[in-house]
Amino acid sequence: AVKRFSQWLYRGCDIVAITSKPFKSYLMKTCQVSEQAIVYLPQHASDDYSSIAGQYNDNDCIDFMFAGNIGAAQNLDCVLTALTHIHTTKKYHIHLVGNGSELAHLKKLASELGVEPRVSFHGHYPASEMKSWFLLADCFLLTLDGTSSVGKTLPGKAQTYLSIGKPVVGAINGAGAEMIKESDCGLCVPAGDAIALAEAMTEVIENFEKYKLNGQKGRNFYEKNYTMDVFIHRLLKILQQ
16 A cells, blocks of 8 residues: 555656665656656765864774664674674774664674674764764775665765765665765775675775875765755756756
């Protein structure tokens, strides 16, 4: 019944604006929306962290950070498993900032895998306190489960990551992988591939100064594609058409 209602609702619209390109094939196939009615309108991210964009804390450690909801869709098991495949003499650490249904499971998994010394679970913080955490980060982690349509979408945090001007390592498919490739903001491997993720993280750890440039490229891509001004300009153009 919900599916039929959704089909009726979407087909009744003159324009359906999608935030991730994979939604297009889904809407066309599942809801029979015509291709002509679908337009791409990516989410914007507020530029709240421009004052720390490209700034790093030099603490002799490469700090990877995931910030946001910690649920099944985020597939953070992949990150913890990847740690068992990282072999480097350089210091690195994983920071998980957020809360969610998988938090207890991940803490248990970290213990079972023996990677507890490499991971810190910081819990939830309001947006007003995130600046200090983002300043600590050297590289952001972007992960999604790849076994469903959700895994093809672009997480809202992606644009915020780019706005901060630091490299991104992703284990993600679909729109997330496309964004990392198009912006050249870092490295991306297939969703759920822990070994490949470990290799990508090791590459960043061993050659971090090089990847600072990718972080700047990400910031440039954000300014061209994901600011409020760009979003409003695109929205007005759609409405005028």
